[in-house]
Amino acid sequence: MAPTLLWVGLGNMGRGMCRNIVEKGQLDSPLLIYNRSTERAEDLSSKLPVGKTEVVDSLAAAVPRADVIFTCVADDEAVRELFRAMLEDDDVKGKLFVDCSTIHPESTEAIARDVLASGAEFVAAPVFGAPAAAEAGQLIGVLAGPRASVDRAKPWFSGVMARTDIDLGGQPCGRASTLKVLGNTFVFNMVEQLAEAHVVAEKSGLGTHAVHQFVEALFPGPYAAYSTRMLTGDYHKRREPLFAVGLARKDARHAKNIAAAAGASIKTLELADAHFAMVREHCGESGDIAGIYGAARQEAGLKFENDAYFLQQRPPHQPLPKLSVASRTSSTSALECRWTIIFAMAQWYSIFIGLAVIVVLCVASWFLAPKGQNQVFVIPFPTPATGQSRRPYSAPTDVPLTTAAYRLWRSSLILSIVSCFLMWAITFLAQLNPLIVPKRSDLREKFLEH
Ligand SMILES: NC(=O)c1ccc[n+]([C@@H]2O[C@H](COP(=O)([O-])OP(=O)(O)OC[C@H]3O[C@@H](n4cnc5c(N)ncnc54)[C@H](OP(=O)(O)O)[C@@H]3O)[C@@H](O)[C@H]2O)c1
Numbered sequence: 001m002a003p004t005l006l007w008v009g010l011g012n013m014g015r016g017m018c019r020n021i022v023e024k025g026q027l028d029s030p031l032l033i034y035n036r037s038t039e040r041a042e043d044l045s046s047k048l049p050v051g052k053t054e055v056v057d058s059l060a061a062a063v064p065r066a067d068v069i070f071t072c073v074a075d076d077e078a079v080r081e082l083f084r085a086m087l088e089d090d091d092v093k094g095k096l097f098v099d100c101s102t103i104h105p106e107s108t109e110a111i112a113r114d115v116l117a118s119g120a121e122f123v124a125a126p127v128f129g130a131p132a133a134a135e136a137g138q139l140i141g142v143l144a145g146p147r148a149s150v151d152r153a154k155p156w157f158s159g160v161m162a163r164t165d166i167d168l169g170g171q172p173c174g175r176a177s178t179l180k181v182l183g184n185t186f187v188f189n190m191v192e193q194l195a196e197a198h199v200v201a202e203k204s205g206l207g208t209h210a211v212h213q214f215v216e217a218l219f220p221g222p223y224a225a226y227s228t229r230m231l232t233g234d235y236h237k238r239r240e241p242l243f244a245v246g247l248a249r250k251d252a253r254h255a256k257n258i259a260a261a262a263g264a265s266i267k268t269l270e271l272a273d274a275h276f277a278m279v280r281e282h283c284g285e286s287g288d289i290a291g292i293y294g295a296a297r298q299e300a301g302l303k304f305e306n307d308a309y310f311l312q313q314r315p316p317h318q319p320l321p322k323l324s325v326a327s328r329t330s331s332t333s334a335l336e337c338r339w340t341i342i343f344a345m346a347q348w349y350s351i352f353i354g355l356a357v358i359v360v361l362c363v364a365s366w367f368l369a370p371k372g373q374n375q376v377f378v379i380p381f382p383t384p385a386t387g388q389s390r391r392p393y394s395a396p397t398d399v400p401l402t403t404a405a406y407r408l409w410r411s412s413l414i415l416s417i418v419s420c421f422l423m424w425a426i427t428f429l430a431q432l433n434p435l436i437v438p439k440r441s442d443l444r445e446k447f448l449e450h
Contacts, residue, residue: 002028003067005156008059008082009101010035012242013127014072015044016134017100017161022052024137024160030054032062059085063092068153072100075250076107083111093119098153100141102126102181102247104254105174112145112173121149124173126180127162130242137161142183144168144176178258184251187222187243188272188289194227195275195293199300230293236305241288245279248289252276348432351425358421362414369410 005025007018010033022031031053035041041055056062063069063086071082079101086092097115099108099122108124115122122145129139141157143150143165150169158165168175194215201211208231216224229235252273259266272292279291282304294304 002026003096004029004032004065006032006034006056006062006066006069008034008069008071009073009078010040010044011072011074012131012240013100013134015040016131016136017070017072017127017139018044018053019048019135020137020161021156022048025156027052032056032066034059034062063095066095068096068098068156070098070100070156074101074247076103079103079107079111083114087114087118087120095120096123096149096152097121098123098125098156100125100127102184102251102254103177104181105177105258108177109172109174121146121152122173123149123153124176125153125157126176128180128183129162132242134161138163141165142168142176142179144171145173146170177254181251181254181258184248185255185266185269188248188252188292189268190223191226191289191292192268192272192275192296194223194230195296198227198230198293199296199302202302203300226290229290231306233306235288235290235293236283238288239286241286243289244285245276245283245287245289245291246285249273249276249280351428354421354424354428358417361417365410365413365417369413 005021005027007014007021010018014035018031018033021027025031030051033041033045033053034056038055038057045053045055059082069086071079073079073082079099083097086097092115097120099111103126112122112124123143124145125141125143127134127139127141133139137160139157139162141162141164143153143157145153147170150167154165154167166179168179197211198208200206201208212224212227212231215227252269255266256269256273275292275295276287276289278295278298279287279289282294282298283291291304293306297306298304
């Protein structure tokens with residue numbers, strides 16, 4: 001009989017991890033799911049096959065029913081709070097707790113001690129990989145703790161939630177957290193490097209596309225994926241970050257602290273962390289670590305948001321970037337300038353400019369159109385065969401063939417102009433406030449690692 005599982009924490013990561021457990025894990029009973037705000041649990045449950053999950057609204061009710069309890073929440077304080085709640089009331093003897101959150105190794109060790117003292121088992125299992133990798137079951141799990149406990153947890157990692165595991169079985173739980181935090185510094189430095197290179201490429205006239213091509217050729221995978229996120233403007237358009245800058249700052253703090261405790265330092269982190277602070281200030285809670293690009297741009301005298309702005313990808317709540325043709329700098333490439341002009345045309349007030357133009361055209365049509373008895377005559381092209389103009393069936397017989405062939409009421413002209421405007425206006429407004437926000441499918445986010 002397969003153990004009953006409880007999952008606690010349904011943020012960006014937890015949701016994808018649960019989906020894979022439900023789809024690929026061995027379960028004889030529904031996966032119990034809990035989240036501090038219950039709506040997230042209900043929402044996830046409604047998207048998974050019926051009967052595969054059961055939403056629980058209290059840990060006190062759920063923990064006694066579970067054999068294995070996974071946790072994946074934001075930070076050290078959240079993990080400590082959860083474990084205090086789970087351990088204080090219930091008899092947890094024999095249960096296995098698996099924590100997938102990224103926290104400081106000392107927090108991990110303290111929690112492991114409390115769990116073991118309650119007669120349960122504990123495995124630290126932080127994961128590498130972005131939310132898309134969690135969704136695709138392509139994470140990299142780092143598992144540490146007593147050998148037997150790690151072996152008990154492994155069936156839900158490689159092949160289910162993860163594409164591979166780093167097995168630190170038999171080593172102190174805190175080691176998994178140390179590796180996870182250190183691993184994240186690689187990601188931060190990668191993003192920092194990309195951001196700076198793109199800024200220099202833009203300002204020097206080389207152009208960001210050349211750098212992107214180089215990155216794709218030499219560093220495919222996460223480098224290329226982050227480069228794409230920068231150049232497509234994904235770094236400033238997301239409502240929900242893929243890797244929240246707040247979580248990244250927590251990891252940077254932990255990494256600096258681990259290094260200092262070991263008598264070493266990670267100097268490159270200072271730069272990334274200063275940029276994280278700028279991203280947080282500019283974007284607030286929704287800031288993503290790829291926003292380092294925006295911070296580096298600001299430092300170089302550019303706008304935080306780049307001009308590679310695809311209207312159809314813009315979340316409805318965000319205003320269009322303020323752009324103008326005059327903002328072109330000597331280093332702006334022709335392509336970027338073309339985008340600038342397009343987006344200047346795409347400001348919300350373009351609809352009124354368009355309306356004014358149409359009114360002027362209609363008035364001009366009414367008064368200036370050549371007419372005889374309220375009619376506008378359109379001079380035809382000669383027919384190719386004879387060089388003579390043809391008299392269409394509708395043309396009045398008193399009109400000489402050489403001057404007009406058919407008649408057009410000027411009101412028809414005005415109606416055509418108005419119809420064109422309406423068609424454009426409807427399309428334009430649909431882009432400003434799309435009912436459906438299309439998502440790019442070619443960002444290859446599953447290759448992002450952090
Ligand atoms: N995002 C990534 O790319 C990534 C990659 C690898 C590892 N990680 C790590 O995985 C963990 C989860 O990340 P995430 O991206 O899923 O975060 P997230 O989307 O911000 O979700 C955070 C989760 O923690 C819960 N939570 C926060 N404070 C809590 C508290 N005091 N008590 C109970 N629950 C609390 C939230 O509940 P509510 O829904 O009620 O707010 C939510 O379920 C973090 O430790 C992160 O560092 C993240």
